[in-house]
Amino acid sequence: MTETPAWAPAVCEGVYRAGIRDVVYVPDNPLSHVLCAFGGAYRDVRLLLATREEEAFGIAAGLYLGGRKPGVLLQSSGLGNSLNAITSLLIPYQIPVLMIVSMRGDAGEWNAAQVPMGRAVRAILDAIGVAHSTVESTAAAADTVRVAADTAFGTRIAGACLLPRRVTWQQGLTPGSDRRLP
Amino acid sequence: MNRLEATRIVVEVARDAPIVASLGHPAYDLFAAGDRPQNFYTWGSMGLASSIGLGIALARPDLRAFVLDGDGSLLMNLGSLATIGLLRPDNLVVVVMDNEEYATTGGQQTPTAHGADLAAAATAMGISAVTQARTANDLRAALAASRLIVAKVAESGPTGRPATDCVFLKQRFMAAIGNPEAATEGR
Numbered sequence: 001m002t003e004t005p006a007w008a009p010a011v012c013e014g015v016y017r018a019g020i021r022d023v024v025y026v027p028d029n030p031l032s033h034v035l036c037a038f039g040g041a042y043r044d045v046r047l048l049l050a051t052r053e054e055e056a057f058g059i060a061a062g063l064y065l066g067g068r069k070p071g072v073l074l075q076s077s078g079l080g081n082s083l084n085a086i087t088s089l090l091i092p093y094q095i096p097v098l099m100i101v102s103m104r105g106d107a108g109e110w111n112a113a114q115v116p117m118g119r120a121v122r123a124i125l126d127a128i129g130v131a132h133s134t135v136e137s138t139a140a141a142a143d144t145v146r147v148a149a150d151t152a153f154g155t156r157i158a159g160a161c162l163l164p165r166r167v168t169w170q171q172g173l174t175p176g177s178d179r180r181l182p
Numbered sequence: 183m184n185r186l187e188a189t190r191i192v193v194e195v196a197r198d199a200p201i202v203a204s205l206g207h208p209a210y211d212l213f214a215a216g217d218r219p220q221n222f223y224t225w226g227s228m229g230l231a232s233s234i235g236l237g238i239a240l241a242r243p244d245l246r247a248f249v250l251d252g253d254g255s256l257l258m259n260l261g262s263l264a265t266i267g268l269l270r271p272d273n274l275v276v277v278v279m280d281n282e283e284y285a286t287t288g289g290q291q292t293p294t295a296h297g298a299d300l301a302a303a304a305t306a307m308g309i310s311a312v313t314q315a316r317t318a319n320d321l322r323a324a325l326a327a328s329r330l331i332v333a334k335v336a337e338s339g340p341t342g343r344p345a346t347d348c349v350f351l352k353q354r355f356m357a358a359i360g361n362p363e364a365a366t367e368g369r
């Protein structure tokens with residue numbers, strides 16, 4: 001693991017300032033920096049690994065029912081694994097969860113298999129009624145995340161904060177250089 | 183032992199503790215066995231009852247959280263066994279009502295009718311104190327000490343239908359377990 005890029009602790013700061021202390025996650029390469037940043041500076045945030053994103057939303061729903069404010073970290077591909085959980089649990093029961101979505105398939109992608117879902121993410125979120133915003137820069141990350149979370153928990157409508165690859169790329173790297181060859 | 187009989191035993195043992203029910207017949211039986219505000223009935227999200235129960239158990243270590251799952255439902259989210267086996271919360275009790283069929287959708291057989299062993303899977307995933315219960319006495323004993331119980335039950339048919347207003351069910355549940363949703367309270 002290389003040095004933590006500045007956008008990652010900014011995301012953590014936004015999550016933390018929104019009062020989220022329980023984060024359920026399915027790993028992803030950029031999100032590994034967020035997990036590291038939580039582990040370093042925010043020791044009272046509980047990080048919970050799920051085996052699949054749909055399961056993560058079930059755990060998050062239970063955390064909310066028990067009085068907590070949950071966040072879910074997932075890659076955009078995992079949104080496809082989660083649609084039934086979101087549309088038949090979070091939305092009809094008005095159970096708010098903040099999703100932090102690490103984007104694949106957007107500008108800078110090298111893997112064609114990631115593109116169809118990546119392109120569809122915003123249209124799907126609009127279609128199912130999940131509010132979404134995009135972290136446009138490192139400087140804007142903490143506020144964008146905090147506002148998305150406050151809106152979700154205030155309105156009880158699940159919200160998503162998207163992390164585009166143009167932000168999560170490490171400076172100086174070219175598209176495809178995040179590939180870890182076996 | 184049929185599923186309704188088994189459900190009545192769980193409700194009796196749970197007293198005022200929260201119970202999460204998987205959609206369809208497990209939820210219908212929970213309603214018939216005794217509607218109570220601490221019941222969280224799911225109307226969708228097949229497979230996620232144990233995950234929801236896990237979240238409640240983690241959020242509220244002061245409570246014992248019960249889950250009524252089905253064999254078909256759990257098979258849709260077997261990864262949940264690995265997560266529960268990893269975290270091992272001592273206040274979560276998952277009861278899998280294993281009737282070896284998808285009863286809510288017309289009685290198609292599940293793999294457990296052909297030897298798939300959910301108790302063995304739970305043990306293999308690291309869940310301690312897994313029990314298979316075939317009789318009411320087995321189930322009562324298991325509820326005292328087990329973390330996951332596979333209750334081999336006969337299908338007893340649908341028995342009732344809980345309220346369908348999901349927001350009502352959520353707000354009633356959260357208030358009943360002592361963490362009312364902020365939006366339901368003035369200040």
